[in-house]
Amino acid sequence: MKIVGLSGSKVGSKTRTAMNYTVNAMREKYPTIEVTLIDLAQYDVQFSDGRNYLEYEGDTRYVVQTIMEADAIIIGTPIFQASIPATLKNVFDLLPVNAFRDKVVSMFVTAGSPKHYLIVEQQLKPILVYMKAQIVQTFVFIEEKDFYRKEITNDDVLFRIDRLVEDTVVLTETYTNIREAKEAEYDF
């Protein structure tokens, strides 16, 4: 199983801090899973110009190809101007319409204000649904006060991330098994 942790912003450190914890938790609990962390702050990704994803080059190609090859994706995102960051939206725009078919996607969000709680529900999930993702329904909402000097200090958040990691793996295994059983029935 291949899982990608996608840290969706070039700004700040909180999303990356939470993603580090998430990826480490995944590696510790599931050492056989191949986990790749993609922090968009570290890549020079071009804006989507509508071409097939195989036709991009360099960092852009690496990012989209790695996502396309994953069985599951954990998205970590901050909230900018009451929405997801443009860097993250651009990754969706680079991918084909059905990019998340047969993939599980789970999410955590690092927000400056609790008033942004519904942004994942209202803005991120509809995109993932359109792109055919199987979504882990419960996401983790992390606030500024849960961090102190690049560490998460709120146990509740840590417990929630641990459960998010577990749910992502369990759902990916489950959907894979269901799909394989269904495909075997077709007999072609």
Place this chain on the structure above:
Amino acid sequence: MEKYRIDQSKGLEFGIYTLGDHLPDPLTGERVSAEERIHEIIDYAKLADQAGIDFFSVGESHQEFFATQAHAVVLSAIAQATKNIKISSSSTIISTSDPVRVYENFATLDLISRGRAEIVAGRASRVGLFDLLGYNLRDYEELFEEKFELLMKINEEEVVNWDGEFRAPLKNAKVLPRPKNGSLPIWRAVGGSPASAIRAGYAGVPMYMAHLGGPASVFKRTIDAYREAATQKGFDTSELPVSTAGFFYAADSSQQALKDMYPHINEGMKRTNGQGFPKQHFAQGVDPHNVMNIGSPQEIIEKILYQHELFGNQRYIAQIDFGGMPMDKLKKNIEIIGTEILPAIKKYTVNK
């Protein structure tokens, strides 16, 4: 229809097309050489000609896993190797070509083949060739429209006066040689969406509609949109042929057809498009109302006739060879088409 060399009293035309893909056979993992693949395509056309099939066409794709970038050259070899079958591109990417050179090539092809050549002009579903051939992707739409118009003008006028944005102007230019009977049938390739079909309708040119899978009724909407747009611009749709193009595979049973074809489609699309073909969608391909013509010969006959009734199309062309389909299976399919499918289709559509 005469202008497009289509005689409806002879029934629905049946053709074969290849994108010219050059992919490994997923069952063996082996890929033949480009040399071998090109000869396979020429032999494939020869067999189609011998089986009485009406039409054979070759595509142009400038990317990995394709071998017929110089499709006009391949068609020229096919012209020499065949006798009666119509030959065409499917499609020529006119956006990134010089229409004068395209016309020279295809008019020559028409003379070599003694009046059997056609052009299907498209604008590419993939865009790598814009970089390769030195065009700006931002001009995608305008390049196609302008160059297509010029191609049509060259076809209609022996002496051309023209100026545009993407090519040097033509002053009293004679584009030679002329085709055997003065002009070539030129079609516009449409990828199945109504928006693209409407533009073909506005231009008043025959439409080549490619379709992957899904209910035939969805593609009927595209054809309706095309005819409506053509009528709106004052064209007579009874003079504008429509051709449909899609996956085809005949075997003893629909289950066997799915089994034989699926790995080629799924693995081939993964390589050329980056995503496979979901089994669930492919399984629906055998439904009588699905536009994919996969099944037993009898099921396919019924599907093609159903689509013909629904679409009022003048030609259907079949894609069988995608994804490294081995030659023996192609031969078998041509044999089934020639002995079972073609006679039945002609019988039911002749003099309709």
